[in-house]
Amino acid sequence: MTALTGTERKNISVGAAVSIVLKQDQRSGKLTHGIVKDILTKSAVHTHGIKVRLETGEVGRVKHIETD
Template sequence: MDGKNRKDIYPGLEVEVILKKDQRTGKLTQGVVATLL
């Protein structure tokens, strides 16, 4: 799963994302999906 399909993302899923401020370095931030917008 690469996260490109919305159907694959759901609340409670553990994810790693690159925050806007970290795009240059590519630093990953871990978290859990709370809600989908």
Template sequence: MDGKSRVNIKIDSLVDIVLKKDQRTSKLTRGHVKRILTNSAQHPHGIKVMLKEGDQVGRVQKILTDDK
């Protein structure tokens, strides 16, 4: 699943995100969603989230599992 729709993303879901510093290289960072930061229902570049691992913030590219 892609991360452009907010309804697809749940707290604790395992996701791949692109950090701001990695946007040029599209390097993905994997982690579990701590908070959903984007308020709109959709975003063309991916919904912005904060990960539990290190409080990293980025835009969701892939949703790997929905733990809840």
């Protein structure tokens, strides 16, 4: 299993398994794992990661995309 970085919108799709950093965890870098429900960033690329909403309702920037 390899991991893509989450800075390009084209790499992320609804239903994808990702690791995100929540706003309150930005200093610590703690990752939260989940499934993408919505992609919130409109631009094609974002240097800090594409912002998504997980199925749990948590919102954060994608750091890793889990691929098989």
